[in-house]
Amino acid sequence: MKKLSIVITLLILVSLVLSACGPKATPEPEGPVSFEGQTLRFLTIQPHNVAAINLAAWFEQDTGAKVELIVVPYDNVVEKAVLDVSSGANQIDVIEYWYPGLGTMVENKVLDNLDQWYIDNAAMIKADDFYPEYFDVFTKIGDSRYGIPYDGDLHVLWYYKPLLEKYGFEPPKTWDEYLNICKTITEGEAGAAYGCAIMGAKSPLILIGSFMNRFGGYGGSFFDAEGKPVINSPENVKALEDMVEQAKYALPTPSATAFDEALGGWFTAKVAMVEFWTDLGSMTDDPASSKIVGQWGVVALPKSSGDKGRVVAPINAGFGIGVSAGSQNKALAYKFLEYVTRPEIAARYNSVIGGIDPVRKSTLNDPAFVTFIGQEVVDAIEAAHANAVAWPTSSIWFKLQEPLTDNLSLALTGDKTPQQALDDTQVAWEEILK
């Protein structure tokens, strides 16, 4: 009996050891995962705070998970994300990133590769529904995808009807007309209002955006077909010369005018024209912040008068959403990513004031969105999509944009001529790219 019990004990032990060494059993199929009580940390930008608050509330309602918002200035989001992962702090789960920083973020291994996620969730993602102008440029580096498009940020020209009508002007079609309107109104109003507002504050997103609005219309570009820098091309120089000239009549003063200052002038009827993103209409029709409700119009940006002139809609700003490589709660992070990606949720957060512009075709056709933003703006967005021009997204871009910003600012203040400013930028770029 004693021997038998020893043998049985040994057999049990051996079987336990063998079972531990053997292949793991297939896990039981998982039921619906509960995120109740969990917290997701979402890095967003200050201008999108309201949209993020709404999104957080809906997500919590639908999943039970709380969303803690980490809100940073719009030009700090890439640096915040890179530092979070590089330092090992890993305080962020989901990142809203400015798309020209995508290459930098991928190089610094800040974002998860989403190739498999795209394959696994193809039916939900509906990639064909994204505007192609945004889809690749907001998400793809090399052959891989690292995010989803979230906020499509094209620039169009907004005008304050009473001021243009007072001087008998139609919205400008060329930059020459724009200058004439701006100059006439500024001189005519003698300080009570200005013909235009030009965002020229020393921030890459702001200043390069305003420059790109112009050089795009002149047929200029950052690089030639072979990828060599051509920032001091005659088209670009002409565009900057015109910008400097226009700045003389703009809301004082372009060098100190960023997002907030331009909005301040626009909402208080002090500005006749402003280049801005496509959500300005809904913000302007909010009587809580605007004095010019219903008195605005929107058209495409002007083009140059010459042969090379073309209508463009630069994607100044524009944001994607990705999962942080340092996320401590990947399951919840991917749940949030999936939530934000869903077309019906996209239509929902685009239909409230929050600074988000549509990236999906279905959003632009959504009746609630059309009612919210107005048919005129929908038409302007659709027209602009055909002329969308993106910023570079390579990892070197964050180095290149610094000397360009410095020199554009120096040209705007008159410390350098436009030619000199762009020549100096060209030299700096060639040095960086060596």
Place this chain on the structure above:
Amino acid sequence: MKEKIERYMPKLMVLPTFIILLIISLVPLIYVLGISMTDSTISKPFTDFIWFENYKQAFKDEVLGTSLKNTLLFAFVVTAIETFLGFLLAYIMRFEKKLGQFFRTLVLLPLFTPPVAIAMIWRLIYDPNQGMLNYYLQKWGISTAPIAFLGQTELALPSIMLADIWQWTPFCFLLCMSALQALPKEPFEAAGVDGASGSYIFRRLTLPMVAPNVLVIFLFRFLISMKVFDLVYMLTFGGPGNSTQVASFYIYRVAFKQFQTGYGGALSILMLILVSVLAMVLTQGRELIMKRTE
């Protein structure tokens, strides 16, 4: 044995503090020094050892030159004005009791306000279109058109200086007040009995006696001013052009906007050397003045 223990015990007791201080101050310094000799980026620290290439690059860097010039100008101007104003206010208020208490509380408010809030206040004051300053300048006929204080090359740095003076004069006032109140009363009473005039007492007694302390205040403030960042970041972002680009802000741009941590490290070390040299020069100057006043 007991003697030995007694002799070394104080050193042993100090040793943990010494080690902690060494770790806190030396380790980061060695880290930055090390990284400054590499071609590091933020996600690839200590890659490609390049010896002094970053330092060579710094000496050719025009923006760094502009930044250092702006930093020194900023630091000297604001420190001189703040120390002067702080001393003046403290001298006026030194005997004031009831009003002095109220005034002290009032004058210290900017010192307790967060720098970001101070920057926001001044941004609103300077706003060309809705700002208080432009409103009154135009109302009183001093200017006919709005002035872009933060948008003009020649006005941007002085505008930041003004905000800094508003923020930091209370600091100098507080320290000058303490220095004045700590002066012995007897020499002043004797001078009064001898019939010395107020200006004579100020020149011959107050100033020489308080000068060493005021110079220390100047030194402290100067070193703090060399590190100005928050006001520049919030008000102008270094612009327009490079007119308000200061060294700490430029280092931030290099290290955290372009992610060139190697080069940023080299700039930090150069800045440290510059500040240390200036601190030594100022300390020597203070000692010279002290010897003369003795």
